[in-house]
Amino acid sequence: MKSKQETNQRILSAALTEFSTYGFSGARMDRIAKEAKINKAMIFYYFSSKENLYEVVISDVFSRVYPQMMELIKSEPTAEVFLEKAAEFYVRIFSRSPEFVKMIALELIQDPGNITSFLKEIFEDKAKETGFVGPARLKQLIENWYEEGAISEGDPFQFMLNVVSLSLLSFLGKPFLEALLQYSVPPEDFEEKRIKSVVNLLKRGMLK
Amino acid sequence: MKSKQETNQRILSAALTEFSTYGFSGARMDRIAKEAKINKAMIFYYFSSKENLYEVVISDVFSRVYPQMMELIKSEPTAEVFLEKAAEFYVRIFSRSPEFVKMIALELIQDPGNITSFLKEIFEDKAKETGFVGPARLKQLIENWYEEGAISEGDPFQFMLNVVSLSLLSFLGKPFLEALLQYSVPPEDFEEKRIKSVVNLLKRGMLK
Amino acid sequence: MKSKQETNQRILSAALTEFSTYGFSGARMDRIAKEAKINKAMIFYYFSSKENLYEVVISDVFSRVYPQMMELIKSEPTAEVFLEKAAEFYVRIFSRSPEFVKMIALELIQDPGNITSFLKEIFEDKAKETGFVGPARLKQLIENWYEEGAISEGDPFQFMLNVVSLSLLSFLGKPFLEALLQYSVPPEDFEEKRIKSVVNLLKRGMLK
Amino acid sequence: MKSKQETNQRILSAALTEFSTYGFSGARMDRIAKEAKINKAMIFYYFSSKENLYEVVISDVFSRVYPQMMELIKSEPTAEVFLEKAAEFYVRIFSRSPEFVKMIALELIQDPGNITSFLKEIFEDKAKETGFVGPARLKQLIENWYEEGAISEGDPFQFMLNVVSLSLLSFLGKPFLEALLQYSVPPEDFEEKRIKSVVNLLKRGMLK
DNA sequence: GATGAATGAGAGTTCATTCAT
DNA sequence: TATGAATGAACTCTCATTCAT
Numbered sequence: 001m002k003s004k005q006e007t008n009q010r011i012l013s014a015a016l017t018e019f020s021t022y023g024f025s026g027a028r029m030d031r032i033a034k035e036a037k038i039n040k041a042m043i044f045y046y047f048s049s050k051e052n053l054y055e056v057v058i059s060d061v062f063s064r065v066y067p068q069m070m071e072l073i074k075s076e077p078t079a080e081v082f083l084e085k086a087a088e089f090y091v092r093i094f095s096r097s098p099e100f101v102k103m104i105a106l107e108l109i110q111d112p113g114n115i116t117s118f119l120k121e122i123f124e125d126k127a128k129e130t131g132f133v134g135p136a137r138l139k140q141l142i143e144n145w146y147e148e149g150a151i152s153e154g155d156p157f158q159f160m161l162n163v164v165s166l167s168l169l170s171f172l173g174k175p176f177l178e179a180l181l182q183y184s185v186p187p188e189d190f191e192e193k194r195i196k197s198v199v200n201l202l203k204r205g206m207l208k
Numbered sequence: 209m210k211s212k213q214e215t216n217q218r219i220l221s222a223a224l225t226e227f228s229t230y231g232f233s234g235a236r237m238d239r240i241a242k243e244a245k246i247n248k249a250m251i252f253y254y255f256s257s258k259e260n261l262y263e264v265v266i267s268d269v270f271s272r273v274y275p276q277m278m279e280l281i282k283s284e285p286t287a288e289v290f291l292e293k294a295a296e297f298y299v300r301i302f303s304r305s306p307e308f309v310k311m312i313a314l315e316l317i318q319d320p321g322n323i324t325s326f327l328k329e330i331f332e333d334k335a336k337e338t339g340f341v342g343p344a345r346l347k348q349l350i351e352n353w354y355e356e357g358a359i360s361e362g363d364p365f366q367f368m369l370n371v372v373s374l375s376l377l378s379f380l381g382k383p384f385l386e387a388l389l390q391y392s393v394p395p396e397d398f399e400e401k402r403i404k405s406v407v408n409l410l411k412r413g414m415l416k
Numbered sequence: 417m418k419s420k421q422e423t424n425q426r427i428l429s430a431a432l433t434e435f436s437t438y439g440f441s442g443a444r445m446d447r448i449a450k451e452a453k454i455n456k457a458m459i460f461y462y463f464s465s466k467e468n469l470y471e472v473v474i475s476d477v478f479s480r481v482y483p484q485m486m487e488l489i490k491s492e493p494t495a496e497v498f499l500e501k502a503a504e505f506y507v508r509i510f511s512r513s514p515e516f517v518k519m520i521a522l523e524l525i526q527d528p529g530n531i532t533s534f535l536k537e538i539f540e541d542k543a544k545e546t547g548f549v550g551p552a553r554l555k556q557l558i559e560n561w562y563e564e565g566a567i568s569e570g571d572p573f574q575f576m577l578n579v580v581s582l583s584l585l586s587f588l589g590k591p592f593l594e595a596l597l598q599y600s601v602p603p604e605d606f607e608e609k610r611i612k613s614v615v616n617l618l619k620r621g622m623l624k
Numbered sequence: 625m626k627s628k629q630e631t632n633q634r635i636l637s638a639a640l641t642e643f644s645t646y647g648f649s650g651a652r653m654d655r656i657a658k659e660a661k662i663n664k665a666m667i668f669y670y671f672s673s674k675e676n677l678y679e680v681v682i683s684d685v686f687s688r689v690y691p692q693m694m695e696l697i698k699s700e701p702t703a704e705v706f707l708e709k710a711a712e713f714y715v716r717i718f719s720r721s722p723e724f725v726k727m728i729a730l731e732l733i734q735d736p737g738n739i740t741s742f743l744k745e746i747f748e749d750k751a752k753e754t755g756f757v758g759p760a761r762l763k764q765l766i767e768n769w770y771e772e773g774a775i776s777e778g779d780p781f782q783f784m785l786n787v788v789s790l791s792l793l794s795f796l797g798k799p800f801l802e803a804l805l806q807y808s809v810p811p812e813d814f815e816e817k818r819i820k821s822v823v824n825l826l827k828r829g830m831l832k
Numbered sequence: 833g834a835t836g837a838a839t840g841a842g843a844g845t846t847c848a849t850t851c852a853t
Numbered sequence: 854t855a856t857g858a859a860t861g862a863a864c865t866c867t868c869a870t871t872c873a874t
Contacts, residue, residue, distance in 0.1 A: 004837075023318060026233030029865065039839050044866060102317045105380060109310045110231060112383030119387040135388050152412070157389060158405040161381050166370060169377040172313055173369050175320030179327040180343050181365060197366040204360070205413025212854090237848060247856050249850080258848065420833085439734060441650030445869060455835050457871080466869065518733045521796060525726045526647060528799030535803040551804050568828070573805060574821040577797050578790060585793040588729060589785050591736035595743040596759050597781060613782040620776070621829025628858075653844060663860050668845060 010036040011043055015057050020102035023110070024054055059118065061103050065093065066122060070134045079145040080207060083163070087198045090167030095191045101171045153206050162206065166198045218244040219251055223265050228310035231318070232262055267326065269311050273301065274330060278342045287353040288415060291371070295406045298375030303399045309379045361414050370414065374406045426452040427459055431473050436518035439526065440470055475534065477519050481509065482538060486550045495561040496623060499579070503614045506583030511607045517587045569622050578622065582614045634660040635667055639681050644726035647734070648678055683742065685727050689717065690746060694758045703769040704831060707787070711822045714791030719815045725795045777830050786830065790822045 014035035018027045029050060033040040047053040072085055094101045107115050127133045142156040153159045178184045185193070222243035226235045237258060241248040255261040280293050302309045315323050335341045347364045354362040361367045386392045393401070430451035434443045445466060449456040463469040488501055510517045523531050543549045558572040569575045594600045601609070638659035642651045653674060657664040671677040696709050718725045731739050751757045763780045770778040777783045802808045809817070 007837080021318065023231045023233060023314075025231060026318070028863095030863095040865090041840080041867080042838065045837075048866095050865065104384075105313060105317055106231075108380045108384055109313055110229065110234070112387075115384060116387035135390060139389055152408070153405060155401065155405070157385055157391075157393060158401060160385055160389065161378050161402075162374060162405065162409055164381045164385065165373045165378040169381055170369050170373040172316045172380075173372045173377055175316055176312075176323060176372065177365055177368050179320075179324035181347055181368065182328075182343060183365075185365060193363065193366060194369075197361060197363070197370065200360070201370055201409070201413035203413075205409035205411075215854090236846095247854095248848090249857085250855065252849065253854075423833090437734065439647045439649060439730075441647060442734070444867095455833095456869090457836085458834065460870065461833075520800075521729060521733055522647075524796045524799055525729055526645065526650070528803075531800060532803035536806075551806060555805055568824070569821060571817065571821070573801055573807075573809060574817060576801055576805065577794050577818075578821065578825055580797045580801065581789045581794040582786060585797055586785050586789040588732045588796075589788045589793055591732055592728075592739060593781055593784055593788065595736075595740035597763055597784065598759060599781075601781060609779065609782060610785075613777060613779070613786065616776070617786055617825070617829035619829075621825035621827075631858080654842095664844090665846080665861080666859065669858075672845095674844065 007036075007038060007042065008046055010038065011046055011053070012057060012060060015043075015053050016061070016099050016103065019054060019057055020099035020106070023106055024050075027054075058103060058107060058114075059122075061100050062118065062122060065100065066126075068093070070126070070132070073134050073138050073141065074132065076141070079150045080203065082141070083202045083206065084199055086163055087167050087202060088195050090164070091191060091195045091198060094168055094171050095187065095194070098171065101168060104168070105172055149208055151206050152208050159206065163202065166201065170194065170198070215244075215246060215250070216254055219246065219254055219261070220265060220268060223261050224269070224307050224311070227262060227265055228307035228314070231314050232258075235262075266311060266315060266322075267330075269308050270326065270330060273308065274334075276301070278334070278340070281342050281346050281349065282340065284349070287358040288411065290349070291410045291414065292407055294371055295375050295410060296403050298372070299399060299403045299406060302376050302379050303395065303402070306379065309376060313377070313380055357416055359414050360416050367414065371410065374409065375402075378402065378406070423452075423454060423458070424462055426454065427462055427469070428473060428476060431469050432477070432515050432519065435470060435473055436515035436522070439522050440466075443470075474519060474523060474530075475538075477516050478534065478538060481516065482542075484509070486542070486548070489550050489554050489557065490548065492557070495566045496619065498557070499618045499622065500615055502579055503583050503618060504611050506580070507607060507611045507614060510584050510587050511603065511610070514587065517584060520584070521588055565624055567622050568624050575622065579618065582617065586610065586614075631660075631662060631666065632670055634662065635670055635677070636681060636684060639667075639677050640685070640723050640727065643678060643681055644723035644730070647730055648674075651678075682727060682731060682738075683746075685724050686742065686746060689724065690750075692717070694750070694756070697758050697762050697765065698756065700765070703774045704827065706765070707826045707830065708823055710787055711791050711826060712819050714788070715815060715819045715822060718792055718795050719811065719818070722795065725792060728792070729796055773832055775830050776832050783830065787826065790825065791818075794818065794822070 011032065014032045015027075017035065018032045022028070027050070029040055029043055032053075033043055036043075043053065047056060068089065072082065072089065077085065104115075123133065123135060138160070139156045142151070142159050143154075145151045146154040151159070153162070174185075174190070219240065222240045223235075225243065226240045230236070235258070237248055237251055240261075241251055244251075251261065255264060276297060280290065280297065285293065312323075331341065331343060346368070350359070350364040350367050351362075353359045359367070361370070382393070382398070427448065430448045431443075433451065434448045438444070443466070445456055445459055448469075449459055452459075459469065463472060484505060488498065488505065493501065520531075539549065539551060554576070555572045558567070558575050559570075561567045562570040567575070569578070590601070590606070635656065638656045639651075641659065642656045646652070651674070653664055653667055656677075657667055660667075667677065671680060692713065696706065696713065701709065728739075747757065747759060762784075766775070766780040766783050767778075769775045775783070777786070798809070798814070
């Protein structure tokens with residue numbers, strides 16, 4: 001009775017929560033149906049199988065994050081601007097969508113090959129569409145910065161790993177440290193504090 | 209007719225691989241049995257249930273990592289020494305035991321509360337045993353360094369989050385960046401390169 | 417917006433194909449709808465249920481075959497004429513409508529009781545309508561032929577079983593023998609060859 | 625508790641009944657389990673899937689019928705002996721195992737290609753094993769009989785179709801004629817009567 | 833009449849766990 | 854201790870059928 005679009009979205013949203021909480025095998029179609037307030041059979045009507053639903057969810061997550069990452073690269077920023085903006089962007093988006101972090105981390109743990117091929121696909125599609133090859137351009141940018149003497153880390157791999165770990169992945173570490181140091185930081189405060197700390201660390205640590 | 213000890217170990221080792229690869233729900237008792245080369249029923253004889261087996265595996269992982277972490281704290285290092293040693297220690301141990309990273313990350317994603325209570329337990333036990341309360345002492349150390357003007361990050365939470373993200377969690381990011389930048393780093397090289405990059409970043413970024 | 421009649425026919429025709437190919441349980445309403453190029457719900461609008469649709473299809477098949485069988489009996493043929501005409505009639509009709517053979521055979525296998533009661537019904541209807549009781553008359557005919565010394569098989573049951581097996585049921589044996597003897601007979605040739613062989617066998621074997 | 629062999633047999637036997645009664649799609653794993661007095665999961669433990677169970681049942685049926693058919697051919701009988709023995713053999717075996725008739729007929733209706741490839745396989749296996757190619761030899765025999773002037777039907781295909789239809793397939797026609805002629809023949813009587821009628825018909829109709 | 837979305841009752845299959853030996 | 858057979862609960866998926874428009 002509701003529009004096809006809406007039902008589709010409700011299923012996807014429920015599935016994101018479910019998969020990011022329990023992982024693929026732990027996720028239950030019943031729970032997704034209940035959460036989406038539809039009959040269980042509808043999920044299969046819309047998405048054919050659990051596996052396919054999972055893939056759609058994953059690609060949904062990536063296609064929401066991807067374009068914004070590319071914007072920054074396209075703008076040809078200086079190293080300083082890049083570090084500021086990238087850190088801020090990652091921290092904000094993942095602080096507000098913890099499910100994204102979980103989904104991506106789960107994939108990285110359980111099937112890294114899947115992400116590999118998925119990203120390749122997305123890049124090739126986008127490259128065909130827009131003629132712009134993000135990753136290659138990013139690598140060039142970093143190499144240029146290093147040659148110009150703007151940064152101290154010359155290896156693009158380590159450079160980006162530092163960025164990604166401190167922003168995206170640090171969200172996984174939060175509960176760990178809350179347990180270790182026995183106190184918790186409310187999410188509102190955390191976002192701003194985290195941005196400050198990461199930007200400061202990255203700029204002092206990697207800019208010359 | 210192998211010794212009790214040995215069978216026990218074979219099960220635990222197979223279980224570690226299985227759980228770290230597939231997560232709790234995705235793990236299969238059959239596969240663990242096959243890998244451990246014993247009858248499935250024996251796993252229940254030794255560990256009574258899947259859940260219990262999982263808990264033993266997790267606590268096994270932690271109890272291998274924990275004491276070494278505490279050693280460093282006990283030695284009352286300067287900030288500089290701490291950053292150097294911590295980074296090196298984390299990178300080395302997790303680079304050589306990728307299953308540990310996966311297990312810990314899976315727990316952080318799917319049941320952070322579990323880690324919280326588990327760590328609390330371990331700390332209390334150790335505190336009773338040795339009279340030494342690691343986490344509390346670590347917090348103090350960091351606060352002291354800040355007061356002395358040795359470091360620029362005064363929040364112990366952010367300070368440690370930076371350390372942990374760059375070392376432990378960065379291993380999750382490796383496959384992601386291999387896909388993104390389209391090249392892969394062999395594990396041997398990776399360990400040394402990573403230590404250098406992390407130590408450099410942490411020292412330049414957080415020491416005054 | 418096709419005429420009611422036409423839609424009805426399209427459904428019946430699709431259903432015949434489907435049921436004769438997959439049997440009652442194996443048949444899928446979706447496939448029938450697709451084949452008939454209408455919406456699945458329409459089948460229920462026209463035929464209320466799968467079971468009812470099946471019954472209509474079955475009775476459709478019988479009511480196409482039945483009257484022609486009766487004509488022959490009514491004409492009070494000699495044994496020789498009967499054998500010639502019956503064999504030819506059966507072979508031709510079932511050679512051209514393999515679905516009929518399949519439907520009837522499936523019914524005979526899976527629910528012989530159904531055919532029993534169905535035939536009874538049809539006979540009673542026809543008897544009331546026309547005053548002519550086909551099966552009873554047929555039995556009489558055969559008994560008469562035997563008494564007259566025209567045929568060597570005195571049991572009407574065996575007599576008719578021979579006729580029916582060699583004509584109708586032999587179509588089921590065709591693929592079996594194609595597999596067994598490793599060669600296949602094209603349908604065009606088969607019809608004429610089969611008639612000749614059956615008529616010859618029946619006449620030589622049962623006429624005196 | 626019971627021996628593996630026995631359970632296996634109980635499942636196969638229950639499955640034969642179920643499949644021959646309801647067809648593949650209509651068959652229910654629950655019913656098979658109940659009939660075999662075991663837990664439903666055991667069927668999958670022994671046979672992996674419904675489809676595989678079906679295939680095993682089918683091949684079981686064939687491999688029970690096949691060797692006996694070959695014996696007769698091997699004995700190099702005269703046409704007369706062949707017709708007598710073949711008819712008797714077929715009628716007896718299928719009169720006592722109505723499930724066999726049903727299984728074979730169902731396959732012939734719903735997936736004749738399956739039988740084709742299955743028979744080919746069985747022939748090739750047996751040919752390798754024993755060096756004896758049954759079907760080829762049978763064809764030769766019939767051709768010889770015709771050349772010698774012993775039989776009137778020169779086409780091996782029609783010859784065998786007559787034999788098979790009158791014996792094997794006639795069991796399908798039984799309920800049909802019971803309905804048509806409104807009386808039923810008890811199985812005990814039927815077997816002997818049928819043999820007599822078929823042998824008589826075949827010999828008078830096809831021998832010269 | 834006609835459509836696409838929705839539903840409920842099962843069906844096949846999986847899997848942790850237990851039993852008999 | 855050790856094993857293979859057995860079990861029950863739960864899970865994914867299917868399908869005839871109905872509803873709202």
